[in-house]
Amino acid sequence: xxxxxxxxxxxxxxxxxxxxxxxxxxxxxxxxxxxxxxxxxxxxxxxxxxxxxxxxxxxxxxxxxxxxxxxxxxxxxxxxxxxxxxxxxxxxxxxxxxxxxxxxxxxxxxxxxxxxxxxxxxx
Amino acid sequence: xxxxxxxxxxxxxxxxxxxxxxxxxxxxxxxxxxxxxxxxxxxxxxxxxxxxxxxxxxxxxxxxxxxxxxxxxxxxxxxxxxxxxxxxxxxxxxxxxxxxxxxxxxxxxxxxxxxxxxxxxxxxxxxxxxxxxxxxxxxxxxxxxxxxxxxxxxxxxxxxxxxxxxxxxxxxxxxxxxxxxxxxxxxxxxxxxxxxxxxxxxxxxxxxxxxxxxxxxxxxxxxxxxxxxxxxxxxxxxxxxxxxxxxxxxxxxxxxxxxxxxxxxxxxxxxxxxxxxxxxxxxxxxxxxxxxxxxxxxxxxxxxxxxxxxxxxxxxxxxxxxxxxxxxxxxxxxxxxxxxxxxxxxxxxxxxxxxxxxxxxxxxxxxxxxxxxxxxxxxxxxxxxxxxxxxxxxx
Numbered sequence: 001x002x003x004x005x006x007x008x009x010x011x012x013x014x015x016x017x018x019x020x021x022x023x024x025x026x027x028x029x030x031x032x033x034x035x036x037x038x039x040x041x042x043x044x045x046x047x048x049x050x051x052x053x054x055x056x057x058x059x060x061x062x063x064x065x066x067x068x069x070x071x072x073x074x075x076x077x078x079x080x081x082x083x084x085x086x087x088x089x090x091x092x093x094x095x096x097x098x099x100x101x102x103x104x105x106x107x108x109x110x111x112x113x114x115x116x117x118x119x120x121x122x123x
Numbered sequence: 124x125x126x127x128x129x130x131x132x133x134x135x136x137x138x139x140x141x142x143x144x145x146x147x148x149x150x151x152x153x154x155x156x157x158x159x160x161x162x163x164x165x166x167x168x169x170x171x172x173x174x175x176x177x178x179x180x181x182x183x184x185x186x187x188x189x190x191x192x193x194x195x196x197x198x199x200x201x202x203x204x205x206x207x208x209x210x211x212x213x214x215x216x217x218x219x220x221x222x223x224x225x226x227x228x229x230x231x232x233x234x235x236x237x238x239x240x241x242x243x244x245x246x247x248x249x250x251x252x253x254x255x256x257x258x259x260x261x262x263x264x265x266x267x268x269x270x271x272x273x274x275x276x277x278x279x280x281x282x283x284x285x286x287x288x289x290x291x292x293x294x295x296x297x298x299x300x301x302x303x304x305x306x307x308x309x310x311x312x313x314x315x316x317x318x319x320x321x322x323x324x325x326x327x328x329x330x331x332x333x334x335x336x337x338x339x340x341x342x343x344x345x346x347x348x349x350x351x352x353x354x355x356x357x358x359x360x361x362x363x364x365x366x367x368x369x370x371x372x373x374x375x376x377x378x379x380x381x382x383x384x385x386x387x388x389x390x391x392x393x394x395x396x397x398x399x400x401x402x403x404x405x406x407x408x409x410x411x412x413x414x415x416x417x418x419x420x421x422x423x424x425x426x427x428x429x430x431x432x433x434x435x436x437x438x439x440x441x442x443x444x445x446x447x448x449x450x451x452x453x454x455x456x457x458x459x460x461x462x463x464x465x466x467x468x469x470x471x472x473x474x475x476x477x478x479x480x481x482x483x484x485x486x487x488x489x490x491x492x493x494x495x496x497x498x499x500x501x502x503x504x505x506x507x508x509x510x511x512x513x514x515x516x517x518x
Binding site for chain 1 (some may be wrong): 422427428429431433435436439457467468469472504505507508
């Protein structure tokens, strides 16, 4: 059902955890749907210098969390906001169709974390 | 992978036993005749099917002409429910089933609802046991069908079928049980249970896939769902699966011969497993009934983590299990069985079914416990729902 790349990332996910005193944090999903994704960011001069995730969910949710956080480290927030679920899925070499919503969660979690950062910055 | 994956998914299917395979083999090649044919080849196949029917009938205390071969549990369930509904629709349109039935029943009930039948569900308690008092209160004079599985495929709870049958019969309803998980595992006497129809399947008891049976008590009228030729005494069309039927009978015969030994051995593995998990893994819940339970079944909900990720984590470590019912693994909904038992959705999402078999060993169980501890710990460290890492002890 999953390709080797997805299983490999699921087996050894990167960026697991939570950044202390994050500059931005976003949590999306809910337990009743079986997926919750939290992404926390460390941002310096509008550049994401570190990203970590915590995910309650299936193998696809964990793999997309790892890949999405990996992709955005080093990006400006503008670039990170352009990371779509399709790009995350491409990077994983595809996902089964019924699992595509997991990649949407990753995109949403990144957006929410950046919004949180911007809200704090402008407060 | 150094070792062959450990198989703890016997409720999904079992490997074919060698005895059945040997018995089946000639019916694929030399004795290949269609039992409907009049000639030598046909007659030889008829003999084999008749013998298998006699065997299976005797193992459940039925008469041979009360056993109808089907393509498996799903067809038997479909036939029983749809066949009774259509045969008795003049008497009433009220159908009562348990909420923890297999999808084969639930989906058929849904389809019947569209045809105008009224579907009402029994209540089950937190262990999955049917509430008999509630059942009494909902079965009516116009109830035509009361159906409940003998043992649940997901949580393993064994239901009080005899009592359910009595309640159904008091109101003149037909009583059905799905014994797909129970036949060959629990001792079944259809006459003593009083049940009118009963589904069985071969591949859950080391028989071949694609074959099962429906017991229909003599005198009970059921409409056909597979219309065709004259097979199965005009009640079920389709060329007879001779080899499958021969394998089914052989596997069933062996299952009954070994029933006590298997029950004791498999339940001892299961009990050892349950004890270790409950004492060594924090925040875990055993689903189903502690004693009224299939010998092979251990179903757990692990707090803070999701079942599919546990499944693949164990799969990577060489342990094959199922998350909820294998049939529902394609869907994203949490298990309907666990929700009926009153589990919160998050906990229902975190459920894993372990089902043991006669070839499993205590060593495999102990290895699995260690892997589960590691996997659960790792996944919890990834979970945003899990906040108290420091307070949790994995023994």
